[in-house]
Amino acid sequence: MRYTFPLPAALRAQTVTTQALRELDISRFRAHRRDMTAVSRGIYLWTPDQDQAGELQRLRALSNSLPQCCVSDSTAAKVHGVTLPWEIADDDAVHLTQPAGTSSRIRRPGITSHRRAIDAHDLVLRHGLVLTTPARTWFDLAEVCSLQSLVQLGDHLVRQPRFRFEGRHVPHASLQELQAVVDRAGRVKGKRKAKEAVTLIRVGADSFRETEARLRIIQAGLPEPQLQVRPFPGCPYPADMGYTEWKIAIQYDGGHHFTPEQARRDQQRDNAFFSAGWVLLRWNAEHARDGFATGIRQLGSLLQQRRS
Numbered sequence: 001m002r003y004t005f006p007l008p009a010a011l012r013a014q015t016v017t018t019q020a021l022r023e024l025d026i027s028r029f030r031a032h033r034r035d036m037t038a039v040s041r042g043i044y045l046w047t048p049d050q051d052q053a054g055e056l057q058r059l060r061a062l063s064n065s066l067p068q069c070c071v072s073d074s075t076a077a078k079v080h081g082v083t084l085p086w087e088i089a090d091d092d093a094v095h096l097t098q099p100a101g102t103s104s105r106i107r108r109p110g111i112t113s114h115r116r117a118i119d120a121h122d123l124v125l126r127h128g129l130v131l132t133t134p135a136r137t138w139f140d141l142a143e144v145c146s147l148q149s150l151v152q153l154g155d156h157l158v159r160q161p162r163f164r165f166e167g168r169h170v171p172h173a174s175l176q177e178l179q180a181v182v183d184r185a186g187r188v189k190g191k192r193k194a195k196e197a198v199t200l201i202r203v204g205a206d207s208f209r210e211t212e213a214r215l216r217i218i219q220a221g222l223p224e225p226q227l228q229v230r231p232f233p234g235c236p237y238p239a240d241m242g243y244t245e246w247k248i249a250i251q252y253d254g255g256h257h258f259t260p261e262q263a264r265r266d267q268q269r270d271n272a273f274f275s276a277g278w279v280l281l282r283w284n285a286e287h288a289r290d291g292f293a294t295g296i297r298q299l300g301s302l303l304q305q306r307r308s
Contacts (some may be wrong), residue, residue, distance in 0.1 A: 069098050069106070096112075123136075212292070214227075
């Protein structure tokens with residue numbers, strides 16, 4: 001059995017590079033032993049108690065070796081715990097942003113680098129990493145997301161979280177923060193899309209599907225619905241969206257609505273609306289498959305009846 005000699009204490013608490021090994025007159029092959037984890041080309045972590053380093057450890061190692069960079073785009077979104085739209089949900093690359101004007105771009109396998117001018121207001125320290133803020137991350141993703149996905153992501157950022165499910169009381173960002181990022185940005189790719197998206201973002205949508213349904217309703221020429229409508233003040237069972245003036249409510253039922261416990265709560269909500277004289281439309285994944293066209297036709301007829 002080949003003996004793995006201990007790594008010097010000076011290297012155990014930091015990112016290990018082949019250059020650092022060379023300076024200590026240690027063979028570069030020491031980085032290939034089982035207590036080391038490769039992060040990128042020439043960058044390693046000492047991980048004696050696990051086979052693989054955690055993702056945060058890997059990002060910290062890269063940040064330490066590239067101090068001018070910040071973690072950005074979909075990588076920053078994942079660290080913030082933000083749900084990503086479908087276009088970029090499977091993006092496994094590590095996104096790093098270099099200061100604008102940097103002469104040489106980072107070229108490493110698995111890393112996507114960007115060069116941007118980022119204001120100090122748009123950076124935050126979290127988990128030992130310098131990240132773009134959720135608002136700035138949203139703006140940067142405008143370059144690769146559709147308008148609908150950008151609005152869905154914005155709705156997700158500004159929604160009021162439920163502590164018992166998410167462990168936080170404060171939204172990822174506010175509408176004012178999103179608007180401020182757009183206002184500060186120069187003439188860059190994606191700004192026009194972000195400028196339009198911020199006018200469509202609303203507080204109160206709890207899922208990407210709810211946002212899509214709202215946007216489809218608007219695109220069909222129908223009035224924009226209010227979010228989190230209640231049949232009467234103080235009712236503990238709001239519907240996703242609707243029209244208080246005409247007593248029409250719309251509820252999108254995702255997968256979790258089909259559990260027995262949630263079904264009982266939904267019945268209490270439905271009864272509250274019905275007893276107050278409301279009509280409640282319930283949409284689900286079947287409606288989403290045709291872009292909510294069937295549900296919107298029903299909603300249009302119902303609006304015509306109630307408005308006349």
